[in-house]
Amino acid sequence: MKKFIKKIIYFSALALLLGNIIGFSASYFLRKSSFYKSAFLVNGFNPDKKLDYFVVGSSRGLTTINTSLIDEKLKTNGVNLSMDDTDLKTQFLMVQHFFESNFKAKYLILVLDANHFLNTPSKLGSNDYRFAPFVNRNYIKNHFKKYENSTLNILTNANFNPFFAYSYYNLELLLPAALSALKPQFRNKFDAYGNYSYPSSGHEKEKSISKIKEIHTEITNPIIKEIKNYLNENNCELIIYIAPYQSEKYTFNSMLGDFVINHSAVLENKDQFFYDRIHVNNKGREQSTLFFINNFKALIN
Numbered sequence: 001m002k003k004f005i006k007k008i009i010y011f012s013a014l015a016l017l018l019g020n021i022i023g024f025s026a027s028y029f030l031r032k033s034s035f036y037k038s039a040f041l042v043n044g045f046n047p048d049k050k051l052d053y054f055v056v057g058s059s060r061g062l063t064t065i066n067t068s069l070i071d072e073k074l075k076t077n078g079v080n081l082s083m084d085d086t087d088l089k090t091q092f093l094m095v096q097h098f099f100e101s102n103f104k105a106k107y108l109i110l111v112l113d114a115n116h117f118l119n120t121p122s123k124l125g126s127n128d129y130r131f132a133p134f135v136n137r138n139y140i141k142n143h144f145k146k147y148e149n150s151t152l153n154i155l156t157n158a159n160f161n162p163f164f165a166y167s168y169y170n171l172e173l174l175l176p177a178a179l180s181a182l183k184p185q186f187r188n189k190f191d192a193y194g195n196y197s198y199p200s201s202g203h204e205k206e207k208s209i210s211k212i213k214e215i216h217t218e219i220t221n222p223i224i225k226e227i228k229n230y231l232n233e234n235n236c237e238l239i240i241y242i243a244p245y246q247s248e249k250y251t252f253n254s255m256l257g258d259f260v261i262n263h264s265a266v267l268e269n270k271d272q273f274f275y276d277r278i279h280v281n282n283k284g285r286e287q288s289t290l291f292f293i294n295n296f297k298a299l300i301n
Contacts, residue, residue: 023162026177031133033180047102052076057111059084064243080194090125198275
């Protein structure tokens, strides 16, 4: 019996050792790649070259604002760091990641979604694992520690035990790491400036919206105040951008922002510009960006 237990301990320790060797290697390749936005920023841009602005948001930020078109029209230099399926907590983490990686910008364009006007759930975001390769940085580890609610805290402890994280998120971390080892410049559904768009055809169209729903609300999410305070420390101005919705028009009582561009209904009754009810398609992205440029130009000139 003792011999059997010793073998179990031996093989368990061996598996843990080999697993962590694989985990540390995978983390290295992801950290040196461009696969996810967290590493794309660090490896794809020069901190010595100050950016005019950067964009942070969810999939609506990713697919609505085209920084290439902005830069072409305004002769600016920006990057889209929006990530799909993220909430305001994770977007704040991306803002911290930007400045803690020694980047500078004059403006942050925060693409704020309606479900975060008032508050944000206090739980780990669905795609927060994309920051796992940088868990040795205090602000990222603190984010995981604050919001991860699991017995093993696999992301929080990934800096010394990556085996559990890369096993649990095997499709999301381990396979991208393997691809990154072979193609370190490969990007996960975004271009060289962080932009992505949905096609203007090929998606089953939503039923046309006969009447736009008008919603009177306010922007009071306390995380926005945290973001503003953090930006003030880094000499960066906040621009809150409300991207178009197909069936909602938002108006506000009070807003926690110095400058808000409310384009929630700028494409009202133009269903041909939408991929679904909350995302524009490729043609809608161009129209939305042109509207945004007009407002942004007035601010920076």
